[in-house]
Structure formats: C-alpha cells, structure tokens
Amino acid sequence: MRGWAGALRVARAELSGFRERFDFGGRDVASWFPGHMAKGLRQMRASLRRADCLIEVHDARIPLSGRNPMLQEVLGIRPHILVLNKMDLADPRRQPTVLEHLKQQGCSHVVFADCQHDGNVKKIVPLVAKLVGNSPRYHRAEVCEKPLMYLVDTPGVLPPKLGDMETGMKLALCGAIRDHLVGEDIMADYLLYILNKQQQFRYVQHYGLAEACDDIKPVLKHVALARGRTQKVKVLTGTGNINVTMLNYPAAAYEFLRDFRAGRLGRVTLD
Numbered sequence: 001m002r003g004w005a006g007a008l009r010v011a012r013a014e015l016s017g018f019r020e021r022f023d024f025g026g027r028d029v030a031s032w033f034p035g036h037m038a039k040g041l042r043q044m045r046a047s048l049r050r051a052d053c054l055i056e057v058h059d060a061r062i063p064l065s066g067r068n069p070m071l072q073e074v075l076g077i078r079p080h081i082l083v084l085n086k087m088d089l090a091d092p093r094r095q096p097t098v099l100e101h102l103k104q105q106g107c108s109h110v111v112f113a114d115c116q117h118d119g120n121v122k123k124i125v126p127l128v129a130k131l132v133g134n135s136p137r138y139h140r141a142e143v144c145e146k147p148l149m150y151l152v153d154t155p156g157v158l159p160p161k162l163g164d165m166e167t168g169m170k171l172a173l174c175g176a177i178r179d180h181l182v183g184e185d186i187m188a189d190y191l192l193y194i195l196n197k198q199q200q201f202r203y204v205q206h207y208g209l210a211e212a213c214d215d216i217k218p219v220l221k222h223v224a225l226a227r228g229r230t231q232k233v234k235v236l237t238g239t240g241n242i243n244v245t246m247l248n249y250p251a252a253a254y255e256f257l258r259d260f261r262a263g264r265l266g267r268v269t270l271d
Helices: 002-015 035-048 069-075 092-104 121-132 165-173 184-197 202-206 216-227 249-261
Strands: 054-059 080-085 110-112 141-144 149-151 230-237 240-247
Touching (some): 092 110, 165 184, 165 249, 184 216, 184 249, 202 249
Parallel strands (some): 054 080, 080 110
Antiparallel strands (some): 141 149
C-alpha cells in the first residue's frame, strides 16, 4: 500500500504543473564579501605560492556553484585536487554529469568524500604523493610521515560578486552564506522549488503531507505542526486582550532548511 501511495503522490506531482522557473521578485545579487574574507583571500594567495599541490575542498551538493572563479588562475599553476565533501548528502546519480562538467573546467583529479565517516578520505594523501613526488617543501602542520607531507589550511572565501541570484541561493542553502542575509522565507521557497524540479518528494512523507505541493505556505504549515513551532500572540478584542497561539512560519522555514542540510529530505545535488 505504501508503495502505491508513494507512486500516486509522484504521479500527481508530475501532472500538477510545478513552477518551471523561480521568481526572485526582482531581487538583485547582493555582495556577501565581508572584510575578513578579503584579508583571507590575500593570505591564501601568498600561501599558494609556496605550495606543491593544491587541495580545493567544496560541498558536493554545489560542485559547480561552490567554486571561486577568482582562484582559477592560481589552480592551473600547480597539481590540483578537487575534494567534494559531504557526498553522503549529494545525489550519487548526478556524479557522472558533475565529473563531466568539472573535466571541461580542467579538473581531472576529483575525489568525492565524506570526511565525517572517512569515505574516500584516505585516497587523498596517496594522490597528492603521486602528483607531487617525494620531496614536498616545508609548510605548517605535518599530516603524513611516509611520504613526508605538510599542510597549510586556508579559510573559505566567496567571490566578491556572485554571478546571479541562483548561485547565491545555492550557496546559502548549503550554509556558505548566513541565512538572515538572504532570508529564510525565500530560501525555503527556493528549496521547495528545487526538490519538486528534481522530483525529490521525500518531504511529502517526512512532514505528513497528502501529496507534493508547489506552494511553500501549506508545506511550512505542516512543518510547524509536525515540529510544534508555534508562538503566542496578544490580540486586542472589544473585551480586552487575549493570547492566541499561532503557527511560527519563520521557525518552520528554518526547520525546513535544517532538515535539508541534515539529509532528512533526501540526497540532493543543487547544481
């Protein structure tokens, strides 16, 4: 019965005419580039001059949007490995497409990893040794004795100007940009749009919805009810003030985003 019910929900969803494009409401691309990032970028460029091999680490859910175009000129100078972390949260079916796009960008050494559970992490050191050889220069922290290897860690840095709202929204969904700078309400709506577009309907069962939905308000209503996200509001009446319990939609939007980031809504690649 459950299988039939799930298939019916998906069939209805496919026929319901979901949004083909997301309306950002005329919002402009904001510049989320704090001063500390500018300083970090300068330090990063100085450190890269002394490196034998560059290990670029990004979220596997945004393997294309997450890359900083300002570093492309530096990455071509020395051996380069791209590590796509959190592969346990990304859609494994999209890996071949992602690899093809990255190959076109000049990335021939890509490692999908899950650093929390050591997935493929042990492949990185041998790959570095293969690309660099056995005589790396001295850097900050020793990470391996055989072969002798040192590591300089650098902060994550966003480009000073994002190309478009879509890229910024993907970065925000993965936590690269603070939620309040973008707005949890529009982020939740964009997430719903992406889930439906990719036919990722696990949220239907997770929140007890009757079927997939393209309107964020009823979805957040179910999230608020399922998680007890309510607030008491004082209402003025003709006989005095009364306290009314209402659903807390901002809190529900945050829960929706948090469930996505924890993988509870399925394995999703945003690019």
